[in-house]
Amino acid sequence: MAVTNAKKLTVLCCGHTTLDLELVITGHSNPSLVKHLMPCCHTPDAEGKISHPIYAYVIEHHDGRMVVDTGMSDSFRKDWKNNFYKEKMAYDPGEDGLFTQRLEALDLKPSDISDLVITHLHTDHAGNLPMFAENEQTRILVHEDELRGCVLEKGGLIREDTLTVWGVTSPQGFTRKDFACLLPSRATTVFGDQEIYRGIWTVSLPGHTWGTMGVAVNLPHSGWILLASDHIYLSSTYSDPFNVCILNQDPRKWAHSALKVRKMVEKYQMRVLPGHDNKIIVPDKTSEKGFTFGEVSEFYD
Numbered sequence: 001m002a003v004t005n006a007k008k009l010t011v012l013c014c015g016h017t018t019l020d021l022e023l024v025i026t027g028h029s030n031p032s033l034v035k036h037l038m039p040c041c042h043t044p045d046a047e048g049k050i051s052h053p054i055y056a057y058v059i060e061h062h063d064g065r066m067v068v069d070t071g072m073s074d075s076f077r078k079d080w081k082n083n084f085y086k087e088k089m090a091y092d093p094g095e096d097g098l099f100t101q102r103l104e105a106l107d108l109k110p111s112d113i114s115d116l117v118i119t120h121l122h123t124d125h126a127g128n129l130p131m132f133a134e135n136e137q138t139r140i141l142v143h144e145d146e147l148r149g150c151v152l153e154k155g156g157l158i159r160e161d162t163l164t165v166w167g168v169t170s171p172q173g174f175t176r177k178d179f180a181c182l183l184p185s186r187a188t189t190v191f192g193d194q195e196i197y198r199g200i201w202t203v204s205l206p207g208h209t210w211g212t213m214g215v216a217v218n219l220p221h222s223g224w225i226l227l228a229s230d231h232i233y234l235s236s237t238y239s240d241p242f243n244v245c246i247l248n249q250d251p252r253k254w255a256h257s258a259l260k261v262r263k264m265v266e267k268y269q270m271r272v273l274p275g276h277d278n279k280i281i282v283p284d285k286t287s288e289k290g291f292t293f294g295e296v297s298e299f300y301d
Contacts, residue, residue: 005062006199006217009300011226011273012102014071015093017124019050019276024234024245030175033243036175041142051099052234054091054275055098056065058106058228059217059289061197064114068215068227071099073127079175083142086093089124099128118142119201119229119275120212121150133181140182141202144189150179150210173209205231205255208247214261216270222300224268230275231257235293238281265291269300 016221025033037050065215073079103109110132118126118140132138154174185258191212195201199218206212208230215227230247231254237243238261248254264270265283272281279293 001067003047004095004199006219007062007301008060008082009222010060010106010218011286011296011298011300012058012099013097014054014056014089014099014102015097016051016053017072017089018051019089020049023247024050024052025236025243029097034234037234037277051092054097055090055273055275056102056106056139057215059069059200059215061200063197065108065112066115066117066196066200066215067113067132069125069229069266070116070128070132071102071179072099072124074098076123076127076188079123079177091124098249098295100131111137111152113138115196116140117196117213117215118146119174119214119227120146120209121179122209122230123175123178124173125229129178130181133186141190141196142187142207143202143204144191145186145206146209146211146213147179147182148210149191150174155180156181180218184256197276201258203264205229205257207231207235207250207252207257216264219300221272224264224270225265225300228261228272228274232261232274232281233276233280235274236278237274237276238291240248240289262270 005281021034034050037052054071055069055073059066059068060273076091113132116132116138118129132140140272155176177261190202191204191236201216203214205228207212212229213229214229214231216224232238233245233247242258244251261272269283271283273296278296280296282292282294283290284292
C-alpha cells in the first residue's frame with residue numbers, strides 16, 4: 001500500500017454544457033471518438049454538438065480538505081458578455097447539479113475548505129470562485145501565469161472582449177467577475193510542480209491556457225490519479241499521437257505538457273481524469289495502446 005496522507009477523492013458532476021464537435025476533435029476524421037457524449041439534447045441547435053460534464057473535486061487529506069475547481073456560476077449567462085458563448089455553450093445543471101448544491105449535499109460550505117485549487121480561470125472552472133474569496137479560512141491557489149494572463153488580457157480598464165473567437169492566443173472563456181476577487185493579493189500563486197500536502201501535487205500543464213494546472217493525488221488504494229482539467233480535454237485526447245483541438249491557446253506548449261502527462265502515466269501508472277468526459281484513462285500494460293478507458297466513479301480512495 002502506498003504511503004500517503006490523502007484519504008478520499010470525491011468527483012462532483014456539476015451539470016453539462018454543449019460544445020461544437022469540431023472544437024474538441026478539430027479536423028479529426030472519426031467523430032465516433034466522442035460518441036459516448038452524444039447525442040446532445042440541449043437547445044438551441046443541438047446538431048453537431050456534444051454534451052459534456054462539468055466537474056469539481058473534493059480531496060480529503062489528514063492535513064486539510066481541498067476543493068479543485070468550482071464549476072459554472074448560476075449567473076453564467078449574465079456574466080459572459082459575448083452572446084456567442086451563451087448559445088454555443090448552453091449550460092444545464094439539471095435539478096441538483098449546481099456546484100453550490102453539490103457542496104450542500106456533502107454538508108460542506110466554503111469555510112470548511114482549507115484549500116481551493118483553480119486549474120485555470122475559464123468560467124466553467126472558476127465560476128464560483130468568489131464565494132471562497134469572501135472567507136479567510138480558504139487558501140486559493142492559482143498558477144501565477146494564469147492570473148497574470150487574465151489580468152493583462154481581460155482585466156484592464158480597456159479590454160477587447162472580441163479579440164478572437166477560439167483558437168491560438170484566444171482570451172475568450174474568461175469573465176472578470178470570476179478572477180477580480182483575487183486581486184490584488186487574495187490568491188496564493190504557484191509555479192512549476194509543487195507538493196501542497198503529502199501526496200497532493202499541483203502539476204504545471206500550460207498550453208490550454210497560460211497557466212493551466214492539473215492536480216495529482218496519491219490515494220491508499222487507488223494509487224495516483226491526475227485531475228488533468230482541460231489539458232486532457234476528453235478521454236479521446238489521450239492517444240498516440242494525441243488528438244489536439246482548437247481550444248488550446250498555445251499548441252506548442254500544450255504538446256510539451258501532453259508528453260509530460262504521458263511520462264507521468266508511464267512512471268507512476270497514473271490514472272487520468274479528463275476535464276470534460278465521463279471516461280477515465282487507465283494505464284494497462286497488457287493493452288496494445290498501453291491504456292484503456294473506464295467509467296468515472298463518484299469516489300476514489
